[in-house]
Amino acid sequence: xxxxxxxxxxxxxxxxxxTIRGLFQLLSRHNTIIAIVYIVFLFPIAWIHMxxxxxxxxxxxxxxxxxxxxxxxxxxLVEKEKxxx
Numbered sequence: 001x002x003x004x005x006x007x008x009x010x011x012x013x014x015x016x017x018x019t020i021r022g023l024f025q026l027l028s029r030h031n032t033i034i035a036i037v038y039i040v041f042l043f044p045i046a047w048i049h050m051x052x053x054x055x056x057x058x059x060x061x062x063x064x065x066x067x068x069x070x071x072x073x074x075x076x077l078v079e080k081e082k083x084x085x
Contacts, residue, residue, distance in 0.1 A: 018054030025053045028060070 026049065027035050039046040058066065 019047065019050050022050030022052065022054030022057060025057045026050055
């Protein structure tokens with residue numbers, strides 16, 4: 001019985017952590033007011049969305065690295081086009 005309580009507590013803490021992480025990602029990706037309205041009126045769907053973002057979404061650092069790589073590739077293509085003309 002005690003083991004079951006520990007497992008349930010760990011699952012609850014992980015779910016809470018992922019939900020909060022997903023909430024921050026949701027608020028940073030979209031307009032804050034629209035995200036709050038989404039959470040208030042469609043809570044079950046928004047909660048699942050936040051959970052998915054928290055588990056599999058990119059962290060701020062990973063997103064920044066991805067954006068920098070895309071910008072660097074774009075700049076290289078622009079330089080290549082300038083050199084070809």
